[in-house]
Amino acid sequence: MRRGILTVAAVGLLAAGNLTACGTDSGDGAAGSPRPKIGVILPDSASSNRWETADRRYLEAAFKAAGVDYDIQNAQNDKARFVTIAEQMITNGVTALMITNLDSGTGKAVLDKATQKGVATIDYDRPTLGGSAQYYVSFDNVAVGRLQGEGLVKCLTDKGVKKPVVAELNGSPTDNNAAQFKEGYDSVLAPRYDAKEYLKGPDQSVPEWNNTTGGTIFEQMLTQTNGRIDAVVAANDGLANAVISVLAKNKLNGKVPVTGQDADAQALQHILSGDQCMTVYKPVRTEAEAAADLAIALARGEKKKTEQTFHDPKGDRNVPAVLLGAQAITKETVKNVIADGYVDKADVCTAKYAELCARAGIG
Ligand code: BGC
Numbered sequence: 001m002r003r004g005i006l007t008v009a010a011v012g013l014l015a016a017g018n019l020t021a022c023g024t025d026s027g028d029g030a031a032g033s034p035r036p037k038i039g040v041i042l043p044d045s046a047s048s049n050r051w052e053t054a055d056r057r058y059l060e061a062a063f064k065a066a067g068v069d070y071d072i073q074n075a076q077n078d079k080a081r082f083v084t085i086a087e088q089m090i091t092n093g094v095t096a097l098m099i100t101n102l103d104s105g106t107g108k109a110v111l112d113k114a115t116q117k118g119v120a121t122i123d124y125d126r127p128t129l130g131g132s133a134q135y136y137v138s139f140d141n142v143a144v145g146r147l148q149g150e151g152l153v154k155c156l157t158d159k160g161v162k163k164p165v166v167a168e169l170n171g172s173p174t175d176n177n178a179a180q181f182k183e184g185y186d187s188v189l190a191p192r193y194d195a196k197e198y199l200k201g202p203d204q205s206v207p208e209w210n211n212t213t214g215g216t217i218f219e220q221m222l223t224q225t226n227g228r229i230d231a232v233v234a235a236n237d238g239l240a241n242a243v244i245s246v247l248a249k250n251k252l253n254g255k256v257p258v259t260g261q262d263a264d265a266q267a268l269q270h271i272l273s274g275d276q277c278m279t280v281y282k283p284v285r286t287e288a289e290a291a292a293d294l295a296i297a298l299a300r301g302e303k304k305k306t307e308q309t310f311h312d313p314k315g316d317r318n319v320p321a322v323l324l325g326a327q328a329i330t331k332e333t334v335k336n337v338i339a340d341g342y343v344d345k346a347d348v349c350t351a352k353y354a355e356l357c358a359r360a361g362i363g
Contacts, residue, residue, distance in 0.1 A: 036299030037069040038292070039089035040098045040124070041110075044077035047172075047209035048238050049264045050284060051100070054342065055125075058288035059098075066296050077208060079106045086110040095299035096120040098291055102208075103174035104129040104314070120298030123319070124291050127176050130314035134298060135306065136321040137291040139282050141177045145184020147328040148233055148259045151278035153188060154330075155257035156198075156231055164230035166193075167201040167221050169243060171235040172209045178235060181261070185233050201229055206239060215242035222246065232258045237267035237279055244275045263329055263337045265347040271334055272348070272356040281337050282326045290322045335362045 040059055042051040056072055063070040071089060075082035079102050089097060090113065097114045099122075101107030107128030111121045115132050123133040156164050166189060171178025192198040202221040206214040214234070222229060227250065234240035240260035247253040257277035260267045270276035297304050310321040329337055338345050349357035 034093075034095055034299075035069065036096065036296055037071070037092075037094050038063060038096050038098060038295045038299060039086075039092075039094035040070065040072040041082060041085050041089075041100065042072065042074045043082075043100045043102050043126070044208075045074055046077065046211065046238075048236055048262050049266075050262050053264070054284040055100075055288055058285045059292055062289050062292035063296075066292065068296055068299070075102060077102060079103070082106055083110060086113065090114055090117050090119055094119055096122065096295040098122040098124045098295050099128070099133075100124045100126050101128050101131075104131060104176070107131055120295070122291055122295055122298070125177070125287065127310055127312060127319070129176055129312055131312070132315075133319060135291075135294050136310045136319045136323075137287060137294065138177070138310075138321070138323055139287065139326050140323045141180035142184040142187075144261060144280050144282065144326050145181035145186075146188055147184070147280050147326060148181065148235075148261065148278075149185035149188025151280075151328050151330070152185070152231055152233055152257060152259050153192070155277035159257065161230055163197070163199055165199045165201040165225065165228050166231045166233065167218070167225075167229045168203040168233045169214055169218055169221075169235060169239050170203070170205040170233075171239075172207060173205045174207075175209070178205065178209075181235050185259075189233070201225060206235075209236065209238065211238040211242045214239040215246055218243045218246050222250065227252075229256060231256060234258050234260055236261040237264045237276075238262075240276055240279070241266055241270070244270055248275070263342060265343045268329075268334045268337060268343060268348045269350075269353050271329065271331055272353055272360055274331075277330070279329045280326050281329045281340075281342065283324065283340065284342070285340075286324055287322075290324070294322070331360055334360055338362055 045052045073085045097119050108131045111132045114121050121133045123136040125138050127136050170182050193200045204217050232243050234243050237260040240258050243258050253275045260279040263279045263281035267279045306320040308321045308323050309318040337343050
C-alpha cells in the first residue's frame with residue numbers, strides 16, 4: 001500500500017515539473033503539438049455516488065489547475081450512449097480519452113477506435129480486459145477487498161459472534177474490480193470457512209452494481225437462510241445501504257455487521273449509528289490527479305514511466321499502471337474522511353447525526 005502512495009507522489013512530482021514547463025511555452029502555441037483536450041467518460045451515477053460527487057470534482061480541478069481543455073461526461077449505465085459519447089469526443093478532437101468502462105467489450109471498442117485516430121488512452125479505475133489503454137490508474141483493488149474482509153473479521157470479533165454465517169454480495173460480474181475485491185475478501189474469509197470458524201452463507205454477484213437489485217438479492221438470501229445471516233460483505237456502500245434497509249425491515253440492523261466501500265456520506269452516517277461496520281476510503285483525489293497528469297502528458301506527446309503494472313489476463317499484457325492504497329474506515333476514523341475534504345461535514349452531521357458526530361470527534 002505504502003509503495004502505491006510513493007509511486008503516485010513520484011508521478012505527481014514529475015507531472016508538476018512538466019506542467020510548469022509546458023505552462024510557460026504553451027502561450028506561443030508550443031512546437032507542433034495540439035493543445036491538450038482531455039475527454040473523460042464516467043460510467044453512471046447510481047451504482048455509487050463517487051463518480052459525480054468525487055471523481056468529476058477532482059478531475060475538473062486537476063484539468064483546471066493544468067489549464068487544459070476537458071469534457072467530462074457520464075454514460076448513465078448505457079453502453080450505446082458510452083460509445084456515442086466516445087465517438088463524439090473523438091470527432092471533437094480530444095487528444096486523450098480516459099474511460100471507466102461499463103464492460104470490457106464496449107471499453108475495448110472505444111479504446112481501439114481512439115487509438116486508430118491517434119488519441120491517447122487511459123483506463124480510469126476499471127481495467128478494460130483485452131483492451132488497448134496506454135495506462136491504467138486505479139487502486140490496489142485486491143488490497144481494498146482484503147481491508148473489507150479484515151474489517152468484517154474485526155467487527156465479528158468485537159461483537160463476540162461465534163460461527164457466524166457470512167453472506168457475500170459482490171459487485172458486477174462485468175467489472176474486473178469486483179472480481180479483485182472478492183479475491184481480497186475471500187483471501188481473508190476462506191481460511192476461516194475452511195477451519196469451520198465461519199460458515200459460508202449465500203454468495204452472489206449484483207449485475208451492474210445495481211443497488212435495487214442488490215436489495216432484492218439480499219432479501220432472497222435472508223429468506224433462503226430463514227434469517228440466519230450473521231454478517232454481510234457488501235462490495236460497496238450503495239449495496240451496503242440496500243442491505244441495511246432490508247436488515248432494518250427485519251429489525252436486524254446494527255446486529256449484523258455489514259461492510260462497504262467508497263466512504264460516501266450515507267455510509268459514514270451508517271457507521272456512526274452502528275448500522276454499518278466499516279467502509280473503505282479510497283482517496284479519489286489522488287487517483288484523479290494521477291490520471292489527469294498522465295492524460296495531460298500523453299496529450300502532449302510525452303510518455304511517463306510508472307513503477308507499477310497491471311497484468312491484463314485476457315490480452316496477456318502488462319499495462320503501465322498507478323495503483324493506489326486505501327484505508328479502512330470505522331467509527332473512530334470517520335473524521336479522517338471529512339478532514340481530507342472527501343465528504344462535507346454538513347452532509348454527514350445532519351440534525352439526526354449531530355450528536356453522533358460530536359461523539360466521534362467530528363468538530
Ligand atoms: C469502483 C467502486 C464503485 C463501483 C460501482 C467499481 O469499479 O471501483 O468504487 O463503487 O465500481 O460504481
